[in-house]
Amino acid sequence: MSTSTPARDTLAHRFGTLLRRPHVPAVAGWSLVCRLPVYLMSLATVLVVREQGGSFAQAGLTSALYTAGMAVGGPLVARRLDRAGRRPVLIATGLCYPAALAALAWTTRPGSWGQLAAATAAGIALPPANACMRSLWARLPLADTERDTAYLWEAILTEVLVIGAPLMLAALMLTGSAALAVTTVAALGGAGALGLALVRLPPGTDPDPGTERRDLLGPLRNPPMLALTAVMAASAVPIGLLTLGIPAFVAAHGSPGGTGVVYACWGVGSALGAVWLGRSQSDVPAAVRFPRLVLAYALGTGLTLAATSQPLLALALAVGGAPIALVSAVEMTLVGAVAPNGSLAEAFTWASLATVLGDAVGQQAGGLLVEPLGARGVFAVAFAVALGAAVLAFAVRPLLDRSTAATTAAECAA
Incomplete structure (x- = not known):
C-alpha cells in the first residue's frame, strides 16, 4: 500500500531520479571531470616547484599567484559566461588551462618570471565549472524539489572532491612525477570543460547575451x-x-x-x-x-x-x-x-x-x-x-x- 512510498523517498532515490532527468547525466558527468583540478591544484603547484628544486618560499609564491589569478579572473570569466554562454568560454578555458599548467610544470624554473606568469595565467583560465553548473541547475527545467536536490548534490560533491581529489593526486604521483600528475589532472579538467561545452541543452537554458546591465559590482x-x-x-x-x-x-x-x-x-x-x-x-x-x-x-x-x-x-x-x-x-x-x-x-x-x-x-x-x-x-x-x-x-x-x-x-x- 502507500506505506512503501516514504521508504522510497530516500536521498539516494532523489539523486537517482534527478540524474535520470533529460540532459542531466551529461552535464553532471562532464562537470565532475571538469572540477577535478579545483580542489587540489594549489597543493599540486607547491609539489611541482619543490620537485623542481625550488624553495618553500618560491613554492608558496607560485601557489599564491595561482590563487590570486582565480580570485581576480573568476568573476570576469563568469561574467563572460553569462554574456556569451557556455560554449565559447568553456572551450577557451578548457584549452588554455592545461596549456598554462603544462608550461609551468615542464618549461619553467622555480622563481622565474615565466613560472609566476604561468601560475597566474592558469588561475585566471581555470574553467568555471562550479559557476556554470550551479547556474545551469537554476535554469534547467526542474521542479523546485529537484532543484533543491541538485544543490544538495553540489554540496555533497564538494565534500567528496575535497577529500578525494588530493588522494587521486597522491595516487598519480606514486606512478610518476608531480609534474606528470599536474599535467594529467589539468588535461582531465580541460577535457571536462570541453565536454560540458558541447552538451546540447534545451532552448533557454543558456542566458540571452547582453540582457543584463554590467558594472564593477x-x-x-x-x-x-x-x-x-x-x-x-x-x-x-x-x-x-x-x-x-x-x-x-x-x-x-x-x-x-x-x-x-x-x-x-x-x-x-x-x-x-x-x-x-x-x-x-x-x-x-x-x-x-x-x-x-x-x-x-x-x-x-x-x-x-x-x-x-x-x-x-x-x-x-x-x-x-x-x-x-x-x-x-x-x-x-x-x-x-x-x-x-x-x-x-x-x-x-x-x-x-x-x-x-x-x-x-x-x-x-x-x-x-x-x-x-x-x-x-x-x-x-x-x-x-x-x-x-x-x-x-x-x-x-x-x-x-x-x-x-x-x-x-x-x-x-x-
Whole structure:
C-alpha cells in the first residue's frame, strides 16, 4: 500500500531520479571531470616547484599567484559566461588551462618570471565549472524539489572532491612525477570543460547575451545578493579559524600525525549530515531554512570547546560539522533565487569568492591567535564568530523572504 512510498523517498532515490532527468547525466558527468583540478591544484603547484628544486618560499609564491589569478579572473570569466554562454568560454578555458599548467610544470624554473606568469595565467583560465553548473541547475527545467536536490548534490560533491581529489593526486604521483600528475589532472579538467561545452541543452537554458546591465559590482548591486554574500563570508571565517586551531589542538594532545584523520572526520561528518538530514529540507522554504541551519552550524562549532582529546575532537567535528553541507546547499538555492537571471554564473562566483575570503581571513586570524590564546581560545573565537553569522542570517531573513517570494511570483506569472 502507500506505506512503501516514504521508504522510497530516500536521498539516494532523489539523486537517482534527478540524474535520470533529460540532459542531466551529461552535464553532471562532464562537470565532475571538469572540477577535478579545483580542489587540489594549489597543493599540486607547491609539489611541482619543490620537485623542481625550488624553495618553500618560491613554492608558496607560485601557489599564491595561482590563487590570486582565480580570485581576480573568476568573476570576469563568469561574467563572460553569462554574456556569451557556455560554449565559447568553456572551450577557451578548457584549452588554455592545461596549456598554462603544462608550461609551468615542464618549461619553467622555480622563481622565474615565466613560472609566476604561468601560475597566474592558469588561475585566471581555470574553467568555471562550479559557476556554470550551479547556474545551469537554476535554469534547467526542474521542479523546485529537484532543484533543491541538485544543490544538495553540489554540496555533497564538494565534500567528496575535497577529500578525494588530493588522494587521486597522491595516487598519480606514486606512478610518476608531480609534474606528470599536474599535467594529467589539468588535461582531465580541460577535457571536462570541453565536454560540458558541447552538451546540447534545451532552448533557454543558456542566458540571452547582453540582457543584463554590467558594472564593477554586477549582481552584488542587488541588496539580497549582497546580504547573502555577507552571511556566507562571515560563516566561512570559523572554518578558517578551526583550520589553524585543529592542528594546534592535536599537537598539544598527542602526535601531530593525527591531524589528517581529525580533518577527515570533519568532512565525513558534513557529508553524512547532508545524507541524513537532507531528505526533509525541501519541505521548508529556503529563506526560513537558511538562518536555522547557520545557527545549527554555529552550535556545532561550539562542540569543539568540549573536546579534551584527539578522539573527542574528531567526534565533535563529525557531529558539529553535520550542517555544513546543508548550509552550502541552501546558500546555492538562495543565490539561484535572488540573483538576476542574466548574472547567475557571476553571482555564484561571487558567492564562492566570499566563502574563500572568509576562510582566508579566519586562517590569518587563527595564525595570529593560536600562540596567545591556544587552540581552545581559537575554538572559542570561532564559536563566537559563528554565532555572529547566525545573528546576521536571522537579521537578513526578511530581505531574503521578500526576494524569494518575488521570484516565485514572477515564475508563476510566466
